[in-house]
Amino acid sequence: MADPSSYRPKPGQIPDSPGVYKFRDEHRRVIYVGKAKNLRQRLANYFQDLAGLHPRTRTMVTTAASVEWTVVSTEVEALQLEYSWIKEFDPRFNVKYRDDKSYPYLAVTLNEDFPRVQVMRGAKKKGVRYFGPYGHAWAIRETVDLMLRVFPVRTCSAGVFKNAERTGRPCLLGYIGKCSAPCVGRVTPEEHRDLAEDFCDFMAGRTGTYIRRLEKDMMQAAEEMEYERAARLRDDAEALKRAMEKSAVVLADATDADLIAVAEDELEAAVQIFHVRGGRVRGQRGWVTDKVEAVDTAGLVEHALQQLYGEEAGDSVPKEVLVPALPEDPDAVSEWLAGRRGSQVSLRIPQRGDKKDLMVTVQRNAQQALGLHKTKRASDLTTRSRALEEIAEALGLDSAPLRVECFDISHLQGDDVVASMVVFEDGLARKSEYRRFQIKGFEGQDDVRSMHEVIGRRFKRYLQEKERTGEWEDTPAPTGPAPEEGTPATGAASGTPSPVEAGPREPGDGPREDDGRPRRFAYPPQLVVVDGGQPQVAAAKRALDELGIDDIAVCGLAKRLEEVWLPDDDDPVVLPRSSEGLYLLQRIRDEAHRFAITYQRAKRAKRIRSSPLDDVAGLGETRKQALIKHFGSVRKLRQATIDEIREVPGIGRKTAESVAAAFASAAPAAPAVNTATGEIIEEDDGGSTT
Numbered sequence: 206m207a208d209p210s211s212y213r214p215k216p217g218q219i220p221d222s223p224g225v226y227k228f229r230d231e232h233r234r235v236i237y238v239g240k241a242k243n244l245r246q247r248l249a250n251y252f253q254d255l256a257g258l259h260p261r262t263r264t265m266v267t268t269a270a271s272v273e274w275t276v277v278s279t280e281v282e283a284l285q286l287e288y289s290w291i292k293e294f295d296p297r298f299n300v301k302y303r304d305d306k307s308y309p310y311l312a313v314t315l316n317e318d319f320p321r322v323q324v325m326r327g328a329k330k331k332g333v334r335y336f337g338p339y340g341h342a343w344a345i346r347e348t349v350d351l352m353l354r355v356f357p358v359r360t361c362s363a364g365v366f367k368n369a370e371r372t373g374r375p376c377l378l379g380y381i382g383k384c385s386a387p388c389v390g391r392v393t394p395e396e397h398r399d400l401a402e403d404f405c406d407f408m409a410g411r412t413g414t415y416i417r418r419l420e421k422d423m424m425q426a427a428e429e430m431e432y433e434r435a436a437r438l439r440d441d442a443e444a445l446k447r448a449m450e451k452s453a454v455v456l457a458d459a460t461d462a463d464l465i466a467v468a469e470d471e472l473e474a475a476v477q478i479f480h481v482r483g484g485r486v487r488g489q490r491g492w493v494t495d496k497v498e499a500v501d502t503a504g505l506v507e508h509a510l511q512q513l514y515g516e517e518a519g520d521s522v523p524k525e526v527l528v529p530a531l532p533e534d535p536d537a538v539s540e541w542l543a544g545r546r547g548s549q550v551s552l553r554i555p556q557r558g559d560k561k562d563l564m565v566t567v568q569r570n571a572q573q574a575l576g577l578h579k580t581k582r583a584s585d586l587t588t589r590s591r592a593l594e595e596i597a598e599a600l601g602l603d604s605a606p607l608r609v610e611c612f613d614i615s616h617l618q619g620d621d622v623v624a625s626m627v628v629f630e631d632g633l634a635r636k637s638e639y640r641r642f643q644i645k646g647f648e649g650q651d652d653v654r655s656m657h658e659v660i661g662r663r664f665k666r667y668l669q670e671k672e673r674t675g676e677w678e679d680t681p682a683p684t685g686p687a688p689e690e691g692t693p694a695t696g697a698a699s700g701t702p703s704p705v706e707a708g709p710r711e712p713g714d715g716p717r718e719d720d721g722r723p724r725r726f727a728y729p730p731q732l733v734v735v736d737g738g739q740p741q742v743a744a745a746k747r748a749l750d751e752l753g754i755d756d757i758a759v760c761g762l763a764k765r766l767e768e769v770w771l772p773d774d775d776d777p778v779v780l781p782r783s784s785e786g787l788y789l790l791q792r793i794r795d796e797a798h799r800f801a802i803t804y805q806r807a808k809r810a811k812r813i814r815s816s817p818l819d820d821v822a823g824l825g826e827t828r829k830q831a832l833i834k835h836f837g838s839v840r841k842l843r844q845a846t847i848d849e850i851r852e853v854p855g856i857g858r859k860t861a862e863s864v865a866a867a868f869a870s871a872a873p874a875a876p877a878v879n880t881a882t883g884e885i886i887e888e889d890d891g892g893s894t895t
Contacts, residue, residue, distance in 0.1 A: 220244055222277075223280050224283060226240075229269060238287055242534065299497070300494050300508045309339050319359050337480070339488055350383075355441045355445055358385070375391075419441055464563060467530075527560055606730070606758070607631055610663075612656060614644070622644040624642040627796045656748075660749065664749060736764075742772055766779075843868045
């Protein structure tokens, strides 16, 4: 435990300007990020008598070993920089809201030539218009099904759309009038885009215009005795009204607002958000967080606003945001929100009328969400604790394994051999810590040798991290073979990653100052689980012994009888079938298997789609497509001369020679065969059937 006075800056060193500050621990990891109107006054609060600090603040300042700050011009800049740093460094003492699930959105892909209406989850994409979030995907599909009568926008996938273009026949929705069938030219791209934009306008709350227009056209058709058309317009208007009825009117028409409520106790807080568009509740979502920092309701609201709107822009930020308490600097937050929206945003506490009544409803939802979360967590925590205790008892561990890493090998008949590493902390998956490996130390199928290689590579990196951060004094001499090419020997200070390790190069690898981001392999597990029996366990233990690591337990879980194998034991440990410990080990093993086979399938698919063009230096995706489009297929391109290749725009002589040489050196592709008909399928794109 550090003494804050040991790293307290001198009073004259701290400016009295707005800024953002970071506390780092002894290993230079960022553990807390904050902002202040006046850095000098704010930081002075952290260096008073420890007895006068909030317990959470006291824990943070005694964990920290240094503090640094960045001066900014305005409080709005400080707010934006604080959000960026919290997202980048993921500090352990900052409040971080976590969604209780991945919410579905109704999305309109306006970035495509023919916009598509579909259900989307996950990160938002540029050029896509989103509505929601909704509680259930089926609610979106019911709404879309009603609205397609009036706005027959495309809903099919790219593959179905291209197939309809090729055959000249629309899908079923095109035949029954629920798609305008732009794939076969029934409407022009401009007309179809107008339909999509009208669909978006209706979903955004501008509903009255369309219903009045339909009713007017219906009356006109009836006067002209076009009764079938009038009946169809009547049904269209009824469909839109039914779609509107699925979201009740709660505020005056044309009101766009988000209502945020917070329910909290000493340890946790729950946030509920109602999205109101056009006076109707269009979506609802909720977050729960542990109160790891000393923060009041106003602080929780500010953090919620940052997470809710930090990645949003335009109409995704409403004109009005209603909250239970204003942030410390409401003017700066309002200005920041206005910058995200592009126009004025009102941030206030509702005092009376319908908005206050609706806020009571949102608050009630937040209270119920917090109560439900605590009930689930209490039950889940008890179960996970019992599972970890059972594992510790069965394996003879001194304490419960709070961090467990599981490794699995995956391949297809010896090809594309890969491995996965999944991490569970406190019995829960820590997906940000998952890692993937390619096996390149040898060719062919050998699960035992593959397991030895992966365990060795993972823990070599761990030892390098320990030495780099100064967490150990004496480097244990490795007793195994020399490290693979490109990887420094155990105890080297460079921290260079293995050249065969899958995934992007980590920021901070190499000889440069640590920037505070979490490192890849910095934390050791208390237990290593391998997918397999006695041979795989022995290989994993041998890899650890070669590195001089003797404080990490190893076990294996064999699929056949779900037996747990320990190193140097001839008989397995058999856990009861109803054991929570066995259930947890099975979940960890199955997750490692899923992660490995997903990676292996992706590698195999990439290899199958590869072509000789991939090996041509300087030939990007655009020019590859230009070549295929010009010649019509890879087969015809393979037969082309250098002069014929040069006719493609953007292809010079040197590149043409490289393309011709690549095809000349590549083995001819075996023809693809339709197994149902026996027909040979000619190549028609940049892929190879080999």
